[in-house]
Amino acid sequence: MMNVLIVFAHPESESLNGSLKELAVDVLNDEGHQVQVSDLYTMNWKAVLDKDDFPERMNKELFNPIAEQLNAVEKDNIPLDIKREMDKVLWSDVIIFQFPIWWSNFPAILKGWIDRVFYNGFAFNVGEMKLYNEGLLKGKKGMLSFTTGASRELYTDKGPHGDIEVLVKYFNHLLFEFVGMDALPYFAIFGPGEMSEEERENELDRFEEIIRNLP
Amino acid sequence: MMNVLIVFAHPESESLNGSLKELAVDVLNDEGHQVQVSDLYTMNWKAVLDKDDFPERMNKELFNPIAEQLNAVEKDNIPLDIKREMDKVLWSDVIIFQFPIWWSNFPAILKGWIDRVFYNGFAFNVGEMKLYNEGLLKGKKGMLSFTTGASRELYTDKGPHGDIEVLVKYFNHLLFEFVGMDALPYFAIFGPGEMSEEERENELDRFEEIIRNLP
Numbered sequence: 001m002m003n004v005l006i007v008f009a010h011p012e013s014e015s016l017n018g019s020l021k022e023l024a025v026d027v028l029n030d031e032g033h034q035v036q037v038s039d040l041y042t043m044n045w046k047a048v049l050d051k052d053d054f055p056e057r058m059n060k061e062l063f064n065p066i067a068e069q070l071n072a073v074e075k076d077n078i079p080l081d082i083k084r085e086m087d088k089v090l091w092s093d094v095i096i097f098q099f100p101i102w103w104s105n106f107p108a109i110l111k112g113w114i115d116r117v118f119y120n121g122f123a124f125n126v127g128e129m130k131l132y133n134e135g136l137l138k139g140k141k142g143m144l145s146f147t148t149g150a151s152r153e154l155y156t157d158k159g160p161h162g163d164i165e166v167l168v169k170y171f172n173h174l175l176f177e178f179v180g181m182d183a184l185p186y187f188a189i190f191g192p193g194e195m196s197e198e199e200r201e202n203e204l205d206r207f208e209e210i211i212r213n214l215p
Numbered sequence: 216m217m218n219v220l221i222v223f224a225h226p227e228s229e230s231l232n233g234s235l236k237e238l239a240v241d242v243l244n245d246e247g248h249q250v251q252v253s254d255l256y257t258m259n260w261k262a263v264l265d266k267d268d269f270p271e272r273m274n275k276e277l278f279n280p281i282a283e284q285l286n287a288v289e290k291d292n293i294p295l296d297i298k299r300e301m302d303k304v305l306w307s308d309v310i311i312f313q314f315p316i317w318w319s320n321f322p323a324i325l326k327g328w329i330d331r332v333f334y335n336g337f338a339f340n341v342g343e344m345k346l347y348n349e350g351l352l353k354g355k356k357g358m359l360s361f362t363t364g365a366s367r368e369l370y371t372d373k374g375p376h377g378d379i380e381v382l383v384k385y386f387n388h389l390l391f392e393f394v395g396m397d398a399l400p401y402f403a404i405f406g407p408g409e410m411s412e413e414e415r416e417n418e419l420d421r422f423e424e425i426i427r428n429l430p
Contacts, residue, residue, distance in 0.1 A: 011264065011265045011266055011278055011280070012266075012277060012278040012279070014276075014277055015277070015278075015279075041263075041265060047262040047263050047323045047324070047327060048256075048262050048322075048323055048324045048327075049226065049317075049322070049323065050226045050256060051226055051227075061229075062227060062229055062230070063226055063227040063230075064227070064230075065226070066364065102264075102330050103326075103329050103330065103333070103389060103390060103393075104385070104389040105320065105321070105326065105389075106320075106326065107263075107264070107326075107330060108262045108263055108264065108323045108324070108326040108327030108330050108331075109262070109263045109323070109327075111318075111320065111321065111322075111323040111326045112262060112263075112323030112324075112327075114318050115317050115318065115322060115323050116323075118318070126364065131375070132375055149281065149341065160346070160347055161388075161389060162385060162388060162389070166381065166385075167385050169377075170319070170377060170381075170382050170385070173376075173377060174318060174319040174320075174376060174377070175318060178318075
């Protein structure tokens, strides 16, 4: 029995990403796990970390996000939309990011979830060197699940986009591992737009198998 | 004589990033170049690519951003805030991104500038394979200029964050080179928070020298 948070970041609920999210919810429930979904587009998630996130600043002259985050955690003075996400993170054993790769990277709304939720003092503490093995979210697991426009062979060492394994390793390391989490193997569907219906179904089956056997 | 677009993405104008942006503007003007700045926070830039960007969709059932972008370009039906940025891009010979590294990546507001401005059909054309050497922004140059929280030695092959050179190579390749631009060497100030005032001044001097001799 695990608690699983799915952070879903596609603007179209009827997309393949939407199907993957729905499938994960169904399979996890079927296996007896608890699931929460943060559907960022439907929530109209505020993507931009800015001064508005810190109405009671420690330093009103100069805005330093990292310093203000720590202060806000200590004063328990965190905007409600962020606080709700932090509560889901604390509740979760596993966090799955479900998203389309845009520019070989997170969509802005998902990057903004990371920027705004993983506070200094909550997910890590840079002053006390609570990073990596000492990260504040130690014990949790994280998984990137994404779709790409390009097919698999374009994302190889010799392919035009370069080796996706290296890129994902950076993303896993600098996100999940940075805050002490274990990175699970990523799941990706490459170039679904060029697949037959049957090939897409096979990919969904492959995903179901992975989700059913989530470690 | 060049046209230079600076895309600036820091929430605090008085930050070191703000100083770097100001310095670049001054030096470029001094050298006789033309400069435009997109100050994303001050512009209150909409970071999230969503259905609202496409009021007259080709496919009203299923939202596919890549397909709708191409259609919007062909119909010349692009929201004004995006159109303005596209015009700056077309005008520019060089684009400089000035930003703080957050999570070893772009701040969400800057990622959202890329997501929303570099349309399929404008910066590249995936259907016609207008990518990389055939990218639609061929001939232009791009430069990443950023600050990091961590010091230089943490961003090495053996350091905890991994080799920044590899990560930046991916970013340059999958952003600038993808659309046909040449990537200029990046500029970074590592760990300015731990620097003395004199060291920071030296870093600004180093930046000035690079900007003055922009190829």
